[in-house]
Amino acid sequence: MxxxxxxxxxxxxxxxxxxxxxxxxxxxxxxxxxxxxxxxxxxxxxxxxxxxxxxxxxxxxxxxxxxxxxxxxxxxxxxxxxxxxxxxxxxxxxxxxxxxxxxxxxxxxxxxxxxxxxxxPQGISLRDAMALGTAGYTAALAIQRMEDNGQVPERGPIVVTGATGGVGSFAINMLSNIGYEVIAFTGKTEQAPYLQALGASKLLNRHDIEIGTKPLENAQWGGAIDNVGGETLAWLTRTTHVWGNIASIGLAGGIKLESTVMPFILRGVSLLGINSVEMPLSVRAQGWKRLASDLKPSKLALIAxxxxxxxxxxxxxxxxxxxxxxxxxxxxxxxxxx
Incomplete structure (x- = not known):
């Protein structure tokens, strides 16, 4: 005992x-x-x-x-x-x-x-749980909220910014495993083999991106999981397809969001704030059940x-x-x- x-x-x-x-x-x-x-x-x-x-x-x-x-x-x-x-x-x-x-x-x-x-949950060891941790749980929560709001693979690829970080890595692997095309947005292009092994089909070098100044830019993505914030998040709102969802998680690129209402009104883009702290126990438990089933990363040993x-x-x-x-x-x- x-x-x-x-x-x-x-x-x-x-x-x-x-x-x-x-x-x-x-x-x-x-x-x-x-x-x-x-x-x-x-x-x-x-x-x-x-x-x-x-x-x-x-x-x-x-x-x-x-x-x-x-x-x-x-x-x-x-x-x-x-x-x-x-x-x-x-x-x-x-x-x-x-x-x-x-x-x-x-x-x-x-x-x-x-x-x-x-x-x-069954299917996860105590070590696995910490290999996942808040990063894995946050990625799962973002995907869950996007799906609850109608996100499906048929709407187009999902961009993941901050791709080499914990949340970004898990998001790429999870999304790829459940049928999404995933594009990794990163400045660490030397990590291309790592990101491709996780399931990214394409890499975008953030240093090569033309952010643009128009209220709406050419729509390219079905949705996004953003770990950066700032001008990157604003750019995502302008380049996401009709009815796409953007899960906002991080603020490494700044706390300000300078945008217009046009992506939300003319394209119906949804901006979903992801808070992994203020969550009822029922939501936490559901997220971890998914982490033990369909959202369980196939590359956990590579990520952690x-x-x-x-x-x-x-x-x-x-x-x-x-x-x-x-x-x-x-x-x-x-x-x-x-």
């Missing part, structure tokens, strides 16, 4: 009186973690760009300090005050304000709110090739901040639970 250690190791992030961020391993007790109804022995976590920003202080991600880092986790329930979860259940938590308002997954034990916990030990976590963040990482990294905390 699994029990909670009196003291356990966690990677915690602090801010001092001068707003300087520091982080590192500490010994904590359960009572020092933020409140929650479910206690989990953590098997795996992962590294997202957001995690690297938070841990290095390069981005103000946390809204309260100190907090344990890690926005995702998978593991086994130790105890639960909520009847939906029992001791021994394999579960995951992704995109639920961990390492923002609540202590996260970089810990041997976690205490989380029951409404953020999803039972691990790296597993590091918990002890090596602090040395891994700089590469993410500096944009030197392709593919996802899983953090192994207790593999024996899988």
């Amino acid at each position: 699994l029990t909670v250690s009196e003291k356990f190791t966690a990677f915690r992030i602090h801010k001092d009186d001068n707003n300087k961020i520091s982080s590192g391993f500490e010994q904590l007790s359960l009572e020092q973690l933020t409140a929650g109804e479910v206690v989990i022995k953590v098997a795996y976590s992962d590294i997202n760009y957001k995690d690297a920003l938070a841990a290095t202080g390069k981005g103000r991600i946390l809204r309260t300090y100190p907090l344990v880092g890690g926005i995702d986790l998978s593991g086994v329930v130790i105890r639960s005050e909520d009847p939906r979860f029992q001791s021994g259940d394999k579960v995951l938590v992704c995109g639920a304000q961990l390492s923002e308002l609540y202590d996260g997954g970089y810990s041997e034990f976690a205490r989380v709110k029951a409404d953020s916990v999803v039972n691990l 090739p790296t597993t590091i030990k918990f002890a090596d976590l602090p040395q891994a963040f700089d590469a993410y901040v500096e944009g030197r990482v392709t593919g996802r990294t899983v953090v192994e905390i207790d593999a024996s639970l899988d």
